[in-house]
Structures are given as structure tokens and as C-alpha cells.
Amino acid sequence: LQQRGDTDDAIAEYERAIQIRPGDSFARESLGLLFQTKGNIKEAIEEYSEAARARPDVPLLRLNLGIAYKIDGQIDAAIEQLRHVV
Numbered sequence: 001l002q003q004r005g006d007t008d009d010a011i012a013e014y015e016r017a018i019q020i021r022p023g024d025s026f027a028r029e030s031l032g033l034l035f036q037t038k039g040n041i042k043e044a045i046e047e048y049s050e051a052a053r054a055r056p057d058v059p060l061l062r063l064n065l066g067i068a069y070k071i072d073g074q075i076d077a078a079i080e081q082l083r084h085v086v
Helices: 007-020 025-038 041-054 059-071 075-085
Strands: none
Touching: 007 025, 007 059, 025 041, 025 059, 059 075
């Protein structure tokens, strides 16, 4: 769905997956990316945060979270997340 550009349908699918498996970091990251693509930065931050909590060992999740914070103008929060990456 996501590859065809059906963003809303893809969001609904990931949300269903998260209802079944709330700790699914892949689904949460993917949902965050979709929200970010749509310009829903607050929702993206929420999903990236949950993904990073579920998998603190995956630097990419913190990187995505840091980027979303930067887009949202939360520079200190962005820096904090990016420090975890380096």
C-alpha cells in the first residue's frame, strides 16, 4: 500500500498491526514515517518515541526521532536524541 501511495490505507494497516502487537518497533517506525510524510509531526514523534522505547538498541529509531524533533522546532530534544546515535 505504502509503495502505491495509499498513505491513509497504509496508516490504517500499521495502526491495526500496532493494536495486535503494541511493541512492534517496525510498525511504529513505519507509521512515524507515514505521519512525517503527511506533515503530522506530533504523531510522527509519538510513534518514533514508542519505537525507540521498544528497541533502544536500534540507532535509526533515535535518528528518525531526532529529525522529527528538529522539524518540530524542538532543537534541544533533537540534540538529545542524536547524541544517542553517535
